Amino acid sequence: xxxxxxxxxxxxxxxxxxxxxxxxxxxxxxxxxxxxxxxxxxxxxxxxxxxxxxxxxxxxxxxxxxxxxxxxxxxxxxxxxxxxxxxxxxxxxxxxxxxxxxxxxxxxxxxxxxxxxxxxxxxxxxxxxxxxxxxxxxxxxxxxxxxxxxxxxxxxxxxxxxxxxxxxxxxxxxxxxxxxxxxxxxxxxxxxxxxxxxxxxxxxxxxxxxxxxxxxxxxxxxxxxxxxxxxxxxxxxxxxxx
Ligand code: PXP
Numbered sequence: 001x002x003x004x005x006x007x008x009x010x011x012x013x014x015x016x017x018x019x020x021x022x023x024x025x026x027x028x029x030x031x032x033x034x035x036x037x038x039x040x041x042x043x044x045x046x047x048x049x050x051x052x053x054x055x056x057x058x059x060x061x062x063x064x065x066x067x068x069x070x071x072x073x074x075x076x077x078x079x080x081x082x083x084x085x086x087x088x089x090x091x092x093x094x095x096x097x098x099x100x101x102x103x104x105x106x107x108x109x110x111x112x113x114x115x116x117x118x119x120x121x122x123x124x125x126x127x128x129x130x131x132x133x134x135x136x137x138x139x140x141x142x143x144x145x146x147x148x149x150x151x152x153x154x155x156x157x158x159x160x161x162x163x164x165x166x167x168x169x170x171x172x173x174x175x176x177x178x179x180x181x182x183x184x185x186x187x188x189x190x191x192x193x194x195x196x197x198x199x200x201x202x203x204x205x206x207x208x209x210x211x212x213x214x215x216x217x218x219x220x221x222x223x224x225x226x227x228x229x230x231x232x233x234x235x236x237x238x239x240x241x242x
Contacts, residue, residue, distance in 0.1 A: 006040035008215025013051035037235035044071035089129035105135035151188035160194030
């Protein structure tokens with residue numbers, strides 16, 4: 001099975017918002033990412049609009065006929081905007097106002113189940129593929145299936161941040177187990193968060209992994225190498241890991 005690279009361009013927008021100006025332009029960055037081998041462009045419209053703005057979504061949709069993926073909270077207002085922007089797929093993520101970035105997968109024990117169910121239904125009815133961002137554990141993967149998702153995106157943050165090779169290997173095993181269950185449940189399998197040039201290969205090697213969504217490490221490297229080189233190196237790493 002081939003594996004896709006989704007590049008998250010939020011941090012290009014973060015830089016633009018720092019000056020409240022028009023540069024650097026996320027849509028221009030997305031164009032370069034695609035020409036360098038990104039299969040999918042990922043953007044997270046947060047409720048606080050700290051980086052991506054609504055207008056960016058419409059601009060991106062105009063630019064690309066395929067491969068636009070949004071991250072959204074399961075909140076009616078955000079889902080309505082998502083549907084208007086007509087992405088190919090949406091990943092529903094937990095979101096809290098004071099976090100620096102998404103803190104992990106959906107907490108199925110605490111979340112508003114009715115809001116999540118309605119969000120999944122509305123998106124699917126609009127013909128938009130739905131993934132749920134989940135921690136690498138069996139109950140979360142099963143819950144995602146129960147909510148009617150087409151895919152799970154497994155959170156790789158704990159793996160990426162694990163201190164030392166032994167702990168990292170244990171975290172990788174959790175991701176592998178969750179991945180096998182996703183496959184058994186017929187869920188498309190994605191992964192992402194904190195993946196970088198040094199830790200991506202073992203995750204790319206997981207059978208049935210169909211897409212890795214990566215943002216920060218690529219945009220950070222692009223400051224030194226340019227965006228084209230940063231994206232094509234990541235693409236090379238994930239393809240050659242197979
Ligand atoms: N996947 C999801 C669901 C995310 O929320 C994020 C961060 O926006 C990413 C992937 C990308 O994470 P990173 O920027 O750490 O590569």
